[in-house]
Amino acid sequence: MVEFDGARIREIAESVASKVGLPEEFDLKIEIDETVPLGRIEPIEVSDSGARVKVESGAIEDPKKPRGLSESGTELAFGMLMMRVMDWVNPDFKFDGTVGEQLPVGMSIAWNTYSAGRLSRLGFERARKARYLYLWRNRHGFNDIADEAFEKIWSGEPQSWPEIVAICDEIKDQVAATTG
């Protein structure tokens, strides 16, 4: 259904793992679902020693070549999923969710912002700030307070999930205080 080269996908995954600092002994299995054109990425299993993640084909597809592989898009998608998995298993990050649990959309985009900000600083060309700012504003508001919160998360200021949650919660409180 798609024209993806499995060997090339593996090479990209290995290169991204090296760039983001995924430990070599961590057993990460990435399953590409070729039957679905969407771009969802879902962890199926996560443990301290490894993870299994499902990636829908649209996540790594070239938007300018239907059913073709995008190298930079694959780098970004894998970078995002590896950042999230590394956060997940990092005890200092203190994420208390479970596999299969659907995060609220606003919190999901907050985590994506946190991941993309770090990838951007690592030189991932597709981790563009303007894109994530737009996605963020749609969930947290088109206002200065939400933008300041975005900057904090993008810049990597929070070190844990509870801190990210607190930043998001503060937006609502501050906007409410401003608007009465």
Add this chain to the structure above:
Amino acid sequence: MKKFLPVEELARDERFVRVPIEERFMDKRKMPEDIRKQGTRFEAQSQQGPENARGLMHGIMMGEVQALEGAGRTAFDFADDEDTPYELRLDMARQCWDEARHVEISMKLMEHMGVEVGEFSESTFLYEAACNPDPVLRLTGVNRGLEGLAIDIFTSMRAFGQDGGDPIMEYCEDFMLADEVTHVKMGSNWLRRLTEGDKERLDRALEFQRVIDGLFSLGGLRGDDDESPIKLARDFRRLAGFTDEEIEGVAEQAHQVAVNSGLVKDGDADEDGAGMAVGYG
């Protein structure tokens, strides 16, 4: 200057990549069941809504570029044609002015949404519809068919901006929507004037529009079904000169495309139709 410029000769720089419409219809991947009901909708708070809107905005910008090229061509291609009234070409010149403004607005909106020029592919269907050798068919296909689609899309994008509390999106789409209603009305007016007493030409023009409406219901994404993320903007279509019967015709045709693409279910319809994928990465 060359008249009747083929689509292959449109000027583009290296950022733009064209994908033939047939390529999209060859995609055999299917929407998962859960997404059929929610994921393709343009809702700011949905998981994929804003990401889908980014891709759509690039498509809108390319459509505006081609609408500018098409209207400009119609003003020029029929300059020596004594059957084409000067006022029709004046309308096309005015439309060029509008479309140029829309290109600029769309570029600003892309910047606002973090979309780069050339980030997505270009489909050239709008300009191709504007290559018909009969000016009446051009205006019917482009101004009533594709600009009618633009009315539906801009109405949906305006609602998307309202839903997400994005005033820039809301107002920009509203400004462009007002122009599109005028463009569709031009198509309706010229169709009526130029086919007066010529039923065969009228029938050919309306058939051309039906083909375009069917092809460009976006795989069922545009329609009146609950699952369709881009709704038929009935009120604006009436303002633009569509009769209720014509609007029902477009709705029914869009429903059939949606059924064929698997977006909606209908036990009586052909299930073997081609689908259109909506990818985002």
